[in-house]
Amino acid sequence: MTVRVRQVHLLNVERCQPEPAELWDAVTEQQLTDWENEWVPELLKAIERLEREGIESRHWPQSSHWNWRKKVEALRGMLASPGFSIVCDGLTQGMMIVDTVKKRCRIDNQKGKPLVYVEFVENAPWNRRELCDSPRYRGVGSILMRAAIELSVESEFGGRIGLHSLSQAHDFYAYLWHDGPWRRF
Amino acid sequence: MNTRKTMTLNLTEAEMQVLGSLSEKKDLSKTALLRQALRMYQLIEARLENGEKLFFEDEKTKEKAEVMML
Numbered sequence: 001m002t003v004r005v006r007q008v009h010l011l012n013v014e015r016c017q018p019e020p021a022e023l024w025d026a027v028t029e030q031q032l033t034d035w036e037n038e039w040v041p042e043l044l045k046a047i048e049r050l051e052r053e054g055i056e057s058r059h060w061p062q063s064s065h066w067n068w069r070k071k072v073e074a075l076r077g078m079l080a081s082p083g084f085s086i087v088c089d090g091l092t093q094g095m096m097i098v099d100t101v102k103k104r105c106r107i108d109n110q111k112g113k114p115l116v117y118v119e120f121v122e123n124a125p126w127n128r129r130e131l132c133d134s135p136r137y138r139g140v141g142s143i144l145m146r147a148a149i150e151l152s153v154e155s156e157f158g159g160r161i162g163l164h165s166l167s168q169a170h171d172f173y174a175y176l177w178h179d180g181p182w183r184r185f
Numbered sequence: 186m187n188t189r190k191t192m193t194l195n196l197t198e199a200e201m202q203v204l205g206s207l208s209e210k211k212d213l214s215k216t217a218l219l220r221q222a223l224r225m226y227q228l229i230e231a232r233l234e235n236g237e238k239l240f241f242e243d244e245k246t247k248e249k250a251e252v253m254m255l
Binding site: 081 | 188211212213217220221224227228231
């Protein structure tokens with residue numbers, strides 16, 4: 001499999017400076033290994049901490065049951081379901097799987113037109129404000145959303161994308177829509 | 186996007202008309218439409234091979250009709 005790698009930048013929160021990163025147009029074995037060896041233990045630690053602090057389980061990460069290996073293996077080789085990932089500091093910082101076939105636009109003036117539908121998108125646990133006091137990197141979600149929009153443009157879908165967000169992520173998408181880089185498209 | 190290769194496609198007049206009309210309806214070039222059709226065909230084929238069935242459902246009556254793929 002040929003992976004296209006593009007240079008991007010994430011914001012290193014501690015240094016308050018941009019740091020070079022890579023946007024891959026695939027989720028490879030390297031990402032799945034990072035997920036198993038780095039993400040899952042970190043996520044479990046964060047959940048244990050939330051539990052100790054008496055946070056109700058409905059406030060725990062809603063994506064914590066996602067098994068990226070199963071998802072990627074089920075979709076391997078499928079043209080309709082490309083994946084993307086961001087690598088920075090030698091580690092996977094975010095992953096996304098989109099669908100280009102099964103969903104269509106619903107709003108009246110675009111009804112029935114094709115779009116890129118974001119099936120799954122997740123940030124590494126150490127970048128999530130709800131899981132750690134000082135996230136390492138910012139910009140992962142925005143770059144992945146931009147990748148979905150660029151795929152939509154390349155596929156001649158006019159930049160149209162769609163998703164159903166987990167309720168914990170509503171604020172993020174509201175930010176992108178009203179104030180964020182989304183406005184440029 | 187990965188490097189692309191070019192191929193010549195031989196279509197009948199009727200097939201060409203359908204391709205033209207669908208690409209206009211979907212606001213896609215003929216290449217983009219065929220690429221989209223290939224993605225869909227691969228997806229359907231994989232799910233059928235996996236033992237699943239393909240249905241169309243009437244939105245109002247909820248009546249289901251299986252699409253027989255032989």
